[in-house]
Amino acid sequence: MPQILNPRVVFSSIPEGPPDAETFTYLEDENIDIETVDLDGGILVEILALSLDPYMRNRMRPIEEPGDMPAFGMNDTVTGFGVGRILRSEGDGIEAGGHIYGFMPFKKFVVFPTTTAMSLEMSGLGLKVLSNPYGLPWHYFVGALGMSGQTAYYGLKDLASPISGQTLFVSAASGAVGHLVIQIAKLQKLKVIASCGSDEKVALALRLGADHAFNYRSSNISEELRRHGPIDIYFDNVGGPTLEAAIENANMHARFVICGMVSQYNSKLSDSYGVRNLWLLSRYRIRRVSYSWYTAKLYIFCTCRMEGMVMTDWAPKYEKEFFDTIPRYLASGAIKYVFHEYKGLESTSLAFANMLKGENTGKTVIILDEDVARPAQGQKEQ
Amino acid sequence: MPQILNPRVVFSSIPEGPPDAETFTYLEDENIDIETVDLDGGILVEILALSLDPYMRNRMRPIEEPGDMPAFGMNDTVTGFGVGRILRSEGDGIEAGGHIYGFMPFKKFVVFPTTTAMSLEMSGLGLKVLSNPYGLPWHYFVGALGMSGQTAYYGLKDLASPISGQTLFVSAASGAVGHLVIQIAKLQKLKVIASCGSDEKVALALRLGADHAFNYRSSNISEELRRHGPIDIYFDNVGGPTLEAAIENANMHARFVICGMVSQYNSKLSDSYGVRNLWLLSRYRIRRVSYSWYTAKLYIFCTCRMEGMVMTDWAPKYEKEFFDTIPRYLASGAIKYVFHEYKGLESTSLAFANMLKGENTGKTVIILDEDVARPAQGQKEQ
Numbered sequence: 001m002p003q004i005l006n007p008r009v010v011f012s013s014i015p016e017g018p019p020d021a022e023t024f025t026y027l028e029d030e031n032i033d034i035e036t037v038d039l040d041g042g043i044l045v046e047i048l049a050l051s052l053d054p055y056m057r058n059r060m061r062p063i064e065e066p067g068d069m070p071a072f073g074m075n076d077t078v079t080g081f082g083v084g085r086i087l088r089s090e091g092d093g094i095e096a097g098g099h100i101y102g103f104m105p106f107k108k109f110v111v112f113p114t115t116t117a118m119s120l121e122m123s124g125l126g127l128k129v130l131s132n133p134y135g136l137p138w139h140y141f142v143g144a145l146g147m148s149g150q151t152a153y154y155g156l157k158d159l160a161s162p163i164s165g166q167t168l169f170v171s172a173a174s175g176a177v178g179h180l181v182i183q184i185a186k187l188q189k190l191k192v193i194a195s196c197g198s199d200e201k202v203a204l205a206l207r208l209g210a211d212h213a214f215n216y217r218s219s220n221i222s223e224e225l226r227r228h229g230p231i232d233i234y235f236d237n238v239g240g241p242t243l244e245a246a247i248e249n250a251n252m253h254a255r256f257v258i259c260g261m262v263s264q265y266n267s268k269l270s271d272s273y274g275v276r277n278l279w280l281l282s283r284y285r286i287r288r289v290s291y292s293w294y295t296a297k298l299y300i301f302c303t304c305r306m307e308g309m310v311m312t313d314w315a316p317k318y319e320k321e322f323f324d325t326i327p328r329y330l331a332s333g334a335i336k337y338v339f340h341e342y343k344g345l346e347s348t349s350l351a352f353a354n355m356l357k358g359e360n361t362g363k364t365v366i367i368l369d370e371d372v373a374r375p376a377q378g379q380k381e382q
Numbered sequence: 383m384p385q386i387l388n389p390r391v392v393f394s395s396i397p398e399g400p401p402d403a404e405t406f407t408y409l410e411d412e413n414i415d416i417e418t419v420d421l422d423g424g425i426l427v428e429i430l431a432l433s434l435d436p437y438m439r440n441r442m443r444p445i446e447e448p449g450d451m452p453a454f455g456m457n458d459t460v461t462g463f464g465v466g467r468i469l470r471s472e473g474d475g476i477e478a479g480g481h482i483y484g485f486m487p488f489k490k491f492v493v494f495p496t497t498t499a500m501s502l503e504m505s506g507l508g509l510k511v512l513s514n515p516y517g518l519p520w521h522y523f524v525g526a527l528g529m530s531g532q533t534a535y536y537g538l539k540d541l542a543s544p545i546s547g548q549t550l551f552v553s554a555a556s557g558a559v560g561h562l563v564i565q566i567a568k569l570q571k572l573k574v575i576a577s578c579g580s581d582e583k584v585a586l587a588l589r590l591g592a593d594h595a596f597n598y599r600s601s602n603i604s605e606e607l608r609r610h611g612p613i614d615i616y617f618d619n620v621g622g623p624t625l626e627a628a629i630e631n632a633n634m635h636a637r638f639v640i641c642g643m644v645s646q647y648n649s650k651l652s653d654s655y656g657v658r659n660l661w662l663l664s665r666y667r668i669r670r671v672s673y674s675w676y677t678a679k680l681y682i683f684c685t686c687r688m689e690g691m692v693m694t695d696w697a698p699k700y701e702k703e704f705f706d707t708i709p710r711y712l713a714s715g716a717i718k719y720v721f722h723e724y725k726g727l728e729s730t731s732l733a734f735a736n737m738l739k740g741e742n743t744g745k746t747v748i749i750l751d752e753d754v755a756r757p758a759q760g761q762k763e764q
Contacts, residue, residue, distance in 0.1 A: 239660060258663045274656015278621060281640045281690035305689040308663035 003031035008107035009348045011072035014060055019353050023060065024078060024106075026346040032109050034087060042113035043091045045084035047104055049139035050345075051146060052352050052364040053176070054260055056080060078106040078348070083130070083141045085369075094129060101141045102127035106345060108368060131323075134331035143363035144180060144330055144337035145323075147311055152180035152235075153322050154314035155257045156188065159307050160233045164189040167229060169246055172237035173210065174201035174338070176363035177259060181235050182208045183335045193228050195221065195242060197358045204361065208336060216242060225249035235259060240273040247277050247304070256306040281306065338362030343370075385413035390489035391730045393454035396442055401735050405442065406460060406488075408728040414491050416469055424495035425473045425482070427466035431521035432488055432727075432748040433528060434734050435558070436642055438462060460488040460730070465512070465523045467751075476511060483523045484509035488727060490750060513705075516713035525745035526562060526712055526719035527705075529693055534562035534617075535704050536696035537639045538570065541689050542615045546571040549611060551628055554619035555595065556583035556720070558745035559641060563617050564590045565717045575610050577603065577624060579740045586743065590718060598624060607631035617641060622655040629659050629686070638688040663688065720744030725752075 005028050012025040034044060063071040072078060082104035089096045104110060112127060130141055143149065155177075156162055168185045172178045173194030185192045186209040194210035196202050197217055205213035212228045214221075222245040225231060230251035236243055237260045246256065281304045329335040340360035342351040347366060355364040387410050394407035416426060445453040454460060464486035471478045473494075486492060494509060512523055525531065537559075538544055550567045554560045555576030567574050568591040576587035576595040587595040594610045596603075604627040607613060612633035618625055619642045628638065663686045711717040722742035724733040729748060737746040 243660065258660065272659065275660055277654065278625065278640065278657055278688075281688065305687065306660075306663065307687040307689075 003033050006030040006032040006107055006109050007345050008105065009078045009345050010075050011060070011078050012075065014062060014074075018356055019057065019060065019349070021349045021353070023352065024349040026348065030107070034109060037111060039088060039090045039111055040113040041090045042111055043086050043094055043100070044088040044109065044111050045100055045104070046087050046109055046369070047082050047084040047107065048099075048367075048369040049083050049142050050104070050106055050366045050368070051081040051142035051148075052348070052355055052366065053080065053147065054356065056352070057356065079103060080106065081142050081147060082106075083138050083146075084110070085138075086129075099130045099132065099138055099141075100127050101130055101146065106348065108345070132327075134327050136327060136330055139339075139341075139365055139367060140330065140337060143176065143339055143365055144335070145326060148176040148363050149180055149326055149337075150311040150315060150319070150322055151177050151259060151309070152184055153326060154311050154318050155235060155259055155309045156181065156184050156233075157318055158314060159257045159309055160235070160255050162188045162190055162233060165191070166232035167191045167193065167251070168233040168235060169193040169195070169225065169229070169231045170235040170237070171195045171216075171242045171246075172197075172260075173205045173213065174361050175237060178235070178237055179204070179208055179338045179362055180335065182210050185233075185235075187329075187334070190233070193225065193231070195219075195224075201361060204338065208338075221245040222248055230254075233257070240275075244273075244275050244277055247275070247281070250304045252304075254304045256304065258306060258308045340364050341367050343367055385415050388412040388414040388489055388491050389727050390487065391460045391727050392457050393442070393460050394457065396444060396456075400738055401439065401442060401731070403731045403735065405734065406731040408730065412489070416491060419493060421470060421472045421493055422495040423472045424493055425468050425476055426470040426491065426493050427482055427486070428469050428491055428751070429464050429466040429486055429489065430481075430749075430751045431465050431524050432486070432750070433463040433524035434730070434737055434746045434748065435462065435529065436738065438734070439738065461485060462488065463524050463529055464488075465520050465528075466492070467520075468511075481512045481514065481520055481523075482509050483512050483528065488730065488748075490727070514709075516709050518709060518712055521721075521723075521747055521749060522712065522719060525558065525721055525747055526717070527708060530558040530745050531562055531708055531719075532693040532697060532701070532704055533559050533641055533691065534566055535708060536693050536700050537617060537641055537691045538563065538566050538615075539700055540696060541639045541691055542617070542637050544570045544572055544615060547573070548614035549573045549575065549633070550615040550617060551575040551577070551607065551611065551613045552617040552619070553577045553598075553624045553628075554579075554642075555587045555592065556743050557619060560617070560619055561586070561590055561720045561744055562717065564592050567615075567617075569711075569716070572615070575607065575613070577601075577606075577620075583743060586720070590720075603627040604630055612636075615639070622657075626655075626657050626659055629657070629663070632686045634686075636686045638686065640688055640690045722746050723749050725749055 007026065007028050008030060009024050009026055013022040015023055037044060059070065059072045061071045063073055065071065083099060083101045084104065086094065086096050086098045086100055168190045170178050170181045170192065173182055174196045182192050182194055182205060192210045194205035194213040195216045196205055196213060199215055202213045202215050214224045221242055225245055226249055229249040231246055231249055232251045232254055234246040234254065234256045236256060236258050326335065330337055339362045345366065345368065351364055351366060354360050389408065389410050390412060391406050391408055395404040397405050419426060441452065441454045443453045445455055447453065465481060465483045466486065468476065468478050468480045468482055550572045552560050552563045552574065555564055556578045564574050564576055564587060574592045576592035577598045578584050578587055578595060579597065579599055581597055584595045584597050596606045603624055607627055608631055611631040613628055613631055614633045614636055616628040616636065616638045618638060618640050708717065712719055721744045727748065727750065733746055733748060736742050
């Protein structure tokens with residue numbers, strides 16, 4: 001078979017503020033012969049879908065600047081989570097025709113050499129051969145069944161300590177993680193308050209089961225939470241003033257799951273919003289005020305916990321349960337997956353910029369192969 | 383016996399910023415006959431020592447203003463934690479001559495009616511008859527053995543999850559709680575970094591066992607923590623820029639115990655310092671950067687937990703262990719108690735103002751009876 005194009009996306013410009021059309025560049029500068037390319041004991045994968053996630057904004061910095069994740073190298077192929085079909089395999093116990101999930105370069109075809117050793121080395125982020133008993137679209141594995149779904153599920157499992165009847169507040173509630181948080185929280189019989197960035201997204205949050213939803217751009221966040229709170233659990237996807245309002249309206253012994261702070265990702269530290277009321281984490285609260293055998297009134301102390309959450313920390317404990325549960329709910333429609341698809345690697349810059357602007361609803365995903373894009377059980381919003 | 387004076391302290395002025403000499407007023411407007419006063423089934427107590435604590439700043443607001451603790455009533459007798467001697471008792475199983483700890487009015491003598499019922503009603507804050515097997519000065523029970531000591535002990539017990547060899551950072555390290563945190567942390571074989579507000583306090587922190595101590599007024603906090611960190615545990619007594627620097631220098635899976643934020647207590651919310659880097663709670667960190675089978679580098683995710691801490695939440699679990707352990711350490715000198723004593727109820731305003739200005743070292747305590755002021759095993763700093 002002849003050489004065919006192996007298109008890819010490189011990182012091409014460090015954005016000053018929000019990413020734009022220059023951030024990534026689509027290139028058709030590589031070829032591959034998929035029948036003869038040397039596998040070196042590994043596998044050849046055709047990538048079907050790639051995930052765009054807000055955390056990637058952190059990687060768009062000068063490579064010499066210290067940071068929390070490795071910077072994208074200038075003119076290097078971008079990397080992120082993807083799902084692919086195994087075209088050929090020399091790997092141990094890995095069959096051609098199977099599907100695989102993991103950290104991948106943004107290209108059409110990729111060879112992963114020495115697969116088994118690699119899986120070990122990459123621990124939680126390693127490539128994983130997928131099983132799909134309900135025949136869900138493969139791109140679900142970078143969304144509802146990938147980092148987004150697992151973040152929602154693990155976050156609500158342990159850190160949040162959900163108690164039936166308590167009140168959960170979720171921000172970015174129509175986003176990749178948020179819209180799943182709403183639905184899982186309702187399955188846990190929590191009361192759900194949702195904040196979103198548009199009236200359309202508010203309507204979606206209500207359709208997905210939120211008991212109350214509001215548009216943070218046109219509402220007083222603290223007032224909404226005062227009226228419908230106090231909050232026992234806050235699932236934070238945005239940070240900034242919303243976090244401050246949530247702290248202000250936290251119930252005693254509230255649990256805050258800090259999942260992301262997308263409102264802050266384009267800011268330099270000096271421009272970032274400062275949360276001014278953290279001392280309330282160890283605040284004192286009145287429980288009863290009627291006691292008066294002398295002038296003192298009766299009160300109790302309370303505390304609030306705020307914990308950073310990243311799914312890989314919890315996958316070892318809950319991954320099996322997740323895959324035993326959520327695919328079934330997605331297949332039955334008990335949980336609806338909302339995604340915003342972009343077609344082809346060439347849409348990477350636009351898709352990422354729109355995601356950070358809040359113009360996408362649900363999970364942002366790049367579909368490389370039309371076959372996986374059928375919204376069989378999913379709900380497509382575009 | 384004739385009537386004798388029963389001096390008291392009332393709340394007399396709501397401070398705009400820091401409390402001052404007008405905040406409290408000492409009055410000699412009440413008399414009591416301690417032999418004949420009606421006990422109504424309760425007990426008559428002579429108060430020996432009273433505790434001044436930064437949390438009391440929250441109570442100095444207009445009474446109609448909602449807040450986290452009941453406001454001090456204007457011209458009402460101030461209340462706080464105290465220790466007293468039982469002069470007479472009609473209470474069930476409570477003997478005259480014993481000593482008692484709990485929430486008390488700032489006066490010389492007080493009658494607590496219907497003692498047993500009251501104890502029940504006040505739950506965690508109730509009066510408690512004391513046992514003192516090591517003959518420690520009674521005022522220790524409002525300090526090293528009271529809220530301060532228990533806060534240090536419980537905070538380091540559970541929330542902090544201390545692991546031998548890890549690094550703890552404590553702010554206000556020569557304060558009521560901080561100086562005990564240093565010593566308990568050293569018993570747990572932690573490396574201790576301490577920040578204080580003067581060079582004298584730095585010297586004290588080092589004498590108490592801190593591995594490194596610095597004066598935050600003349601140092602770059604973040605630079606100090608970068609050099610001696612990263613931090614696995616942060617015991618926060620101050621909030622503000624120190625908290626921000628600690629977040630910046632947190633190790634993976636760090637635990638932040640939010641005990642108090644004294645730097646913020648005089649501020650209105652709008653003037654409060656905003657912590658700008660909370661998104662780092664769910665930051666990503668590089669563990670190894672050598673992996674390069676394609677352009678990706680290997681990293682792992684990490685999280686940081688921040689939890690409000692108030693001792694009453696933990697007393698049910700650890701109080702017995704605390705009283706089995708700490709009095710013995712105090713008696714043997716394994717833990718040194720540092721306190722700053724003021725004599726007489728008339729010193730309340732001055733003592734409180736000095737405490738919030740950082741002019742006291744260790745625990746601030748008002749001594750009403752000279753007999754309990756002997757620094758038998760304690761170290762007195764004034």
